[in-house]
Amino acid sequence: EQMKNFSVKMELVDGVPLPDSTWEMWHQFWNFQAREDDILIATFPKAGTTWMQEIVDLIMLQGDVEKSMRAPCFVKVPFLDLNVKPLPSGVEAANVMPSPRLLKTHMPIKLLPPSFWEKDVKVVYVARNAKDCMVSYYYFQRMNKGLPDPGTWDEYFSTFLAGDVAWGSWFDHVIGWWNARDKHRILYMFYEDMVEDPEREIRKVIKFLGKDVSEEVLQTILHHTSFEVMKNNPMANYSVLPSVVMDQSISKFMRKGKVGDWKNHFSVSQNIAFDKEYKEKMEGSGLTFREEL
Ligand code: A3P
Secondary structure, eight states, rough: OOGGGGGOEEETTTEEEEEHHHHHHHHHHHHHOOOOOEEEEEEEESSSSSHHHHHHHHHHHTOOOHHHSSSHHHHSSSSSTTOOTTTTHHHHHHHTTTEEEEEEOOOOGSSOOOOHHHEEEEEEEEEOOOOHHHHHHHHHHBTTSSSEEEEEEEEHHHHHHHOOSTTOOOOHHHHHHHHTTTTTTEEEEEEHHHOOOOOHEEEEEEHHHTTOHHHHHHHHHHHHHHHHHTOOTTTTTTTTTTTTTTOTTTTSSSSSOOOOOGGGGHHHHHHHHHHHHHHHHHSSSSOOOOOOO
16 A cells, blocks of 8 residues: 555656656666677567566576576566666676676667667567557556556556656657667567467577577477466566565566457557557558557
8 A cells, every 4th residue: 555655756868758766877877888798688668578588598598497597587687777776776786797698678779878889789679569568568557666656547548658658658669779670780579479479489589699409498498488387487477576566466467468458458549549649650660560460
């Protein structure tokens, strides 16, 4: 109850709303020193970050499931944008981590620390269709006490569409990273493709990372990163966090893992309004999403 009133403030950085704790360490964040052999997972929130983390970690470990469960996903993969006292910030956690490091960020590309480009770091970007992202983020903001209460679904619909959520506009995010994909070492992945054919998509990641993985190891990774297995893996499902941080009685972190759940939330008129704005914003981007499989 007490945490329900816990107010989370946002601060604008170059027009992008970020948690005020992130803004407070901006200098530290912006000066983060990437290393050549880092691998960065970049996403708009709720696009499948944790899923990709588990996949890449297991690829780097050649399918060693026991080692992949050495620590909760948010410990083994520092979330650079995070700064929750009294814990070390994401940057501080990454700084003391031996290479090769797997790192996570939700930053739009313009707010990525420059050293990632200087070091030509490989980035795996995961994009998910906006409607499902919106639904997933709505439930996440209800249960995650480190983010603002989303209000009602109808309220949140407008908030999200206006880009007034943490890490900003979904449109700017997916388009910004899309436009950079040929200038840097970026693998641009889609959540919908991963749901459709995870084996095919995991192969893409393996190839991008330049790894050699046997058929047997591939099958192990496929199994261990399935929705059902991750849902029951305490190191992947965030259940080790206390309910004052994430209240999973409100909504599970591993919630549904489906494409098209937006159909259960969007009203007919919301869908029309959304599609209209979507068309305007995405026009000419060359970027297309599937909202159903
Ligand atoms: P839903 O809320 O739609 O279920 P992130 O890790 O970026 O916060 O994304 C979380 C979303 O990814 C949640 O979506 C979660 O269920 C989904 N997800 C996580 N692991 C998954 C998996 N192995 N397969 C499919 N979806 C997965």
